[in-house]
Amino acid sequence: MSTASDTTLVPSTTWGASIPRAWRRRGLVIGGTILLIVILMALLAPWLSPHSPYDQDLSKRLIAPWFLGGQDPAHLLGTDHLGRDYLARMLYGARVALMVGFGTVALSAPIGITLGLLGGYYGRRVDLIVMYLVMVRLSLPVVLVALAVVGLIGSELTIIMAVLAGLLWDRFVVVTRSLVMQLREREFVLAARAAGASDFAVLVREILPNLAAPLTVVATLEMANAILLEAALSFLGLGVKPPEASWGLMIAEAKDMVFFESWLINIPGFALFALVIGINLFGDGLRDALSIERGA
Amino acid sequence: MAGFIVRRGALALLVLLTVSLLSFGLLKVSGDLAIAMAGEQAGAEYVAFLRKQYGLDDPLIVQYLRWLGRLLSGDLGISYYFGTPVTQVLAEKFPITMTLGVSALLFAVVLSIPLGIVAALRPDSWIDRVVLGVALLGQAIPTFWLCFLMILLFGINFAWLPISGSTTWAHYVMPAVALGYYATPAFTRITRAGMIEALASDYVRTARAKGVRRPVVVLKHALRNALVPVVSVAAVQFGFMLGGSVVIETIFAMHGVGYLAWQAISQNDYPVVQAIVLTVASIYVMLTLTADLLNAAIDPRIRIR
Numbered sequence: 001m002s003t004a005s006d007t008t009l010v011p012s013t014t015w016g017a018s019i020p021r022a023w024r025r026r027g028l029v030i031g032g033t034i035l036l037i038v039i040l041m042a043l044l045a046p047w048l049s050p051h052s053p054y055d056q057d058l059s060k061r062l063i064a065p066w067f068l069g070g071q072d073p074a075h076l077l078g079t080d081h082l083g084r085d086y087l088a089r090m091l092y093g094a095r096v097a098l099m100v101g102f103g104t105v106a107l108s109a110p111i112g113i114t115l116g117l118l119g120g121y122y123g124r125r126v127d128l129i130v131m132y133l134v135m136v137r138l139s140l141p142v143v144l145v146a147l148a149v150v151g152l153i154g155s156e157l158t159i160i161m162a163v164l165a166g167l168l169w170d171r172f173v174v175v176t177r178s179l180v181m182q183l184r185e186r187e188f189v190l191a192a193r194a195a196g197a198s199d200f201a202v203l204v205r206e207i208l209p210n211l212a213a214p215l216t217v218v219a220t221l222e223m224a225n226a227i228l229l230e231a232a233l234s235f236l237g238l239g240v241k242p243p244e245a246s247w248g249l250m251i252a253e254a255k256d257m258v259f260f261e262s263w264l265i266n267i268p269g270f271a272l273f274a275l276v277i278g279i280n281l282f283g284d285g286l287r288d289a290l291s292i293e294r295g296a
Numbered sequence: 297m298a299g300f301i302v303r304r305g306a307l308a309l310l311v312l313l314t315v316s317l318l319s320f321g322l323l324k325v326s327g328d329l330a331i332a333m334a335g336e337q338a339g340a341e342y343v344a345f346l347r348k349q350y351g352l353d354d355p356l357i358v359q360y361l362r363w364l365g366r367l368l369s370g371d372l373g374i375s376y377y378f379g380t381p382v383t384q385v386l387a388e389k390f391p392i393t394m395t396l397g398v399s400a401l402l403f404a405v406v407l408s409i410p411l412g413i414v415a416a417l418r419p420d421s422w423i424d425r426v427v428l429g430v431a432l433l434g435q436a437i438p439t440f441w442l443c444f445l446m447i448l449l450f451g452i453n454f455a456w457l458p459i460s461g462s463t464t465w466a467h468y469v470m471p472a473v474a475l476g477y478y479a480t481p482a483f484t485r486i487t488r489a490g491m492i493e494a495l496a497s498d499y500v501r502t503a504r505a506k507g508v509r510r511p512v513v514v515l516k517h518a519l520r521n522a523l524v525p526v527v528s529v530a531a532v533q534f535g536f537m538l539g540g541s542v543v544i545e546t547i548f549a550m551h552g553v554g555y556l557a558w559q560a561i562s563q564n565d566y567p568v569v570q571a572i573v574l575t576v577a578s579i580y581v582m583l584t585l586t587a588d589l590l591n592a593a594i595d596p597r598i599r600i601r
Binding site: 132135136138139140141142143144145147148149151152153224228231232235236237238248251255258259262265266269270272273276277280 | 307310311312314315318322325326432433435436437438439440441444445447448452532535536538539540542543546547557558561562564566569572573576577578580581584
């Protein structure tokens, strides 16, 4: 395979031994906390905010959030240009972000892992086909293709997830494939094969469990990727459609007010940033926790 | 070496053909070309005439081969919206995106190579951890938020830089930084890893033993070897940047290929969309092919695999 792509496809949040162990555990805790907060925000949205994310009140437009001296205790994060409660919109936006993140990976991971298992285990011609598929996928510009396809067939959340999943499986393949290549000649695999286990049983029962830790990192990485891409699509007006709430869409709706009410952009922008950082930290931490458990 | 070139070249060609097939599919799925050409009000007879005229009744494989033949002679069709050849529309916008991509690449390299070197000199130190932090931020900050933060700070607050358009070099500063910053983690990481390996190698120890001073060893002996994989990453990242400039071009109102793509998708101008996808993909394939061949020429071990 091409060396050019190999070098960049290794899960890139990994810095190997460069972070001391205590720091990594801190990463797991901080990342997990951020992720948990966002998940709770999304789940408890109707109880956390008394307002609906869609209700407009033009007499209460552009109220500042509390930290900028907003005077309305009913709107902690203020209101947008249509008088909609910004906290409610943030909470429902969290739902979209998490759904896209989890949904995309749930769809893309099986594709990528299956291809990686096949290529790594059977090698030769099968592997050639798998690597050819990866090269085709890598040559397609993600943002452009996602925009073009979503623009063509529609922007329902399920379509966005399917399109993103169709574009974000390549890292799963590369990581799975290279690990399977290392594992397939190991004693426990040979032993299972000698005992008469089928290829399928060897792959699923012997090899796959050993891939949990590295694949966790890929999964978190792609989840963060999918969330940022959905935000970008919605920002460009081709993703989640108004009046729904998505953090990317909220930034798009506020972009004309960037000079006067920049908090309208900074709140969803910071939320996206924090969520992505949280997911990345959590993934790295989880990988280490898993590999310690396995004694690797 | 000849065998490697042939094999690698054949693979690149196959990938290009597949991408062309996908682009053709995108165009076909986007709707009836005859109706798009005739316009909404045209009669059924005229549409049927156009369909026959342009061979849209032929089997798909015939249509694909004809389309491919025209593509190879440089004919990418006519834009529905502009009414001019797609190649002409693209040629007008490409210089802006290329300039943006090259400046972004330069920014990323200039920022991350020193960072990678500094981190590699003292792995695990606080400075290494700061570099790690910068790399982590690069991955997590949403591009469009970074754009707005820069607009607020440098465009409005200090009023140092123009915030929209692409007429002077100053217009390119913020977009290039925003586009390039996303690529810095990859560059920093690969430089750092390469430097750590090179600094631990025998030739560096020999050079030190001969009495060559440390800065010279680091910059001359070690860095030169560590930079080999950076070339590959640069090829890959440049391809990503061309495709990823959509968001940045729309925010800064730079009328390059990214902005054109966004416009064309919104207006259902799929001949243009398909041409952009095809062009960006082809550039990516050619760049990675070149980088692989370059690497094989430098490092004979790659050829054998």
